[in-house]
Ligand SMILES: C[C@](O)(CO)[C@H](O)COP(=O)(O)OP(=O)(O)OC[C@H]1O[C@@H](n2ccc(N)nc2=O)[C@H](O)[C@@H]1O
């Protein structure tokens with residue numbers, strides 16, 4: 590039986606500037622996404638119905654019912670194409686669940702690309718991007734990969750030029766954090782501080798560092814407006830960040846809504862040393878070394894295309 594496989598990367602946000610709460614419950618952002626070499630794999634196999642199974646270290650934390658974002662993506666694609674299609678999706682999960690690395694979004698993006706190919710729809714990238722934006726704010730970037738600045742909810746993307754590779758270590762925490770709860774905590778903290786929330790602005794020095802491959806400057810410019818909220822909800826992450834800084838990280842930050850922490854390293858060896866040190870912490874479930882940017886998902890057939 591033919592099947593289509595796609596590998597989809599996780600993300601880290603190298604700048605996450607959060608504007609005021611909108612009437613629709615979302616926030617306008619300046620969200621500089623960077624795809625890193627931690628991948629979920631989504632395999633789409635011919636089937637009469639749309640179903641999913643999940644394998645890998647994090648499988649027990651992922652729903653296999655209608656709550657799974659990959660199922661929602663396949664359904665949305667079939668609806669867009671105006672027909673009933675089936676596929677069994679097998680997700681090989683390596684991206685930490687509820688970790689702030691857009692794992693569910695990666696699986697949704699993978700399902701869109703894999704099913705578009707399996708079903709022979711040939712829909713253009715723009716159509717997939719539109720469907721992606723309805724599935725979640727991070728899903729369009731999961732489809733795009735590379736490095737990009739997101740505005741609006743984070744779904745309006747412009748690709749950014751970069752030079753070379755940046756090397757990262759990720760400290761995966763015990764347990765996850767709900768994205769909605771972290772945004773809500775951020776709003777509460779801002780309200781009690783009583784300051785007016787400024788409109789988010791792109792950090793030009795950070796874009797320049799990405800464009801020239803200047804890791805030291807990038808490390809110094811990493812910012813995340815959700816970090817204070819994530820640290821309030823999970824105070825033990827302060828220890829994780831401090832441990833990475835003590836090991837010479839060029840920058841240390843909570844990844845997106847957390848609780849994964851991201852550390853920019855000087856080179857690949859440094860990233861591995863950071864990961865080895867972080868993995869020993871009691872606050873850490875695991876640590877990974879990775880690099881970015883990496884491209885978004887591309888489909889490949891496991892047997893000759895029918
Ligand atoms: C934290 C980030 O991962 C950074 O890339 C994203 O902003 C979150 O993206 P996501 O997980 O795809 O989030 P969505 O599924 O679109 O929204 C989940 C919840 O997060 C909050 N949310 C999300 C995006 C945004 N721009 N403003 C928000 O306030 C809302 O409460 C929303 O109900």
Ligand SMILES: Nc1ncnc2c1ncn2[C@@H]1O[C@H](COP(=O)(O)OP(=O)(O)OP(=O)(O)O)[C@@H](O)[C@H]1O
Pocket residue numbers: 650651652656657658659680685686687688689690691692693694696697727765766768845846847
């Ligand atoms: N395919 C999927 N993989 C992981 N979680 C999923 C998936 N589908 C639905 N979920 C649900 O979504 C929740 C958030 O998972 P996810 O791993 O996407 O979080 P996240 O990485 O913090 O997201 P983001 O960084 O985009 O805010 C999980 O707790 C889980 O219940």
